[in-house]
Amino acid sequence: RAEWATQPSGLVVAYTSSRSVPATLARELLTRLMVARRIDFGLMMQAAETYPMNVAEGAGERVRWYQAAAALRPRNTAALNRLGITLLDIGDVDGAIAAFREAIHIDPEYVNLHHNLGNALRAKGQTDGAIAAYREAIRRDPKYASPH
Numbered sequence: 061r062a063e064w065a066t067q068p069s070g071l072v073v074a075y076t077s078s079r080s081v082p083a084t085l086a087r088e089l090l091t092r093l094m095v096a097r098r099i100d101f102g103l104m105m106q107a108a109e110t111y112p113m114n115v116a117e118g119a120g121e122r123v124r125w126y127q128a129a130a131a132l133r134p135r136n137t138a139a140l141n142r143l144g145i146t147l148l149d150i151g152d153v154d155g156a157i158a159a160f161r162e163a164i165h166i167d168p169e170y171v172n173l174h175h176n177l178g179n180a181l182r183a184k185g186q187t188d189g190a191i192a193a194y195r196e197a198i199r200r201d202p203k204y205a206s207p208h
Contacts, residue, residue, distance in 0.1 A: 069097065073106045083110045104129040105139065108146070119149040130159075137163040137170050148180055156180040171201040178207060 072093060076086035090107040097103055108125035111118030126143035133139060144159035160177040163170065178193035194207040 069093075069100050069102050073102050076106055077109065086110045099132055101129055101132050101136070101139075104132065105142070108142065113142075113145060114149060116149055119146055122146040123150060135166050137167045137173065140166070141170070141173055141176060144176055144180065148183060153180055153184045157184065169200065171197050171204050174200065175204070175207045 072089065075081060076090055087107065087110050090103055090110070094100065094103050094107065104125050108122045108129070111122045113122075123143070123146050126139055126146055129139040130136065130143050140159045140163035144156040144163070147153075147156035147159060157177065157180045160173055160180055164173045164177065167173070174193050174197035178190040178197065181187075181193055182190035197204060197207040
């Protein structure tokens with residue numbers, strides 16, 4: 061509907077994140093709105109989220125949206141984290157490591173970044189680096205189960 065183009069971005073993000081909205085419809089709406097709102101960070105992040113995580117299917121599109129979001133807000137650790145995860149999905153391990161390290165540089169307290177860096181280093185075969193990253197995550201939050 062044409063009136064969606066006049067709605068606040070937050071409403072569009074909430075609508076398109078609903079499981080009852082088919083991903084293809086969500087992508088179409090988000091893409092149309094981003095023609096007019098080319099620098100809307102929330103819409104970019106949501107467009108990426110319409111593709112499943114941790115799978116190769118749609119990963120190229122997720123990379124595109126997360127790269128755009130990270131370029132728009134280069135200090136946003138959520139965008140860098142999601143970009144790193146997606147780069148791992150497409151096999152760009154070095155890119156993922158760089159994204160996680162940049163995000164950690166911005167916010168070293170974001171524990172999940174250390175865990176994800178460990179995953180990327182492990183994927184690259186750098187076992188000692190992966191263990192160090194997991195240990196850092198555990199040091200920062202001993203109750204965070206994944207790095208254990």
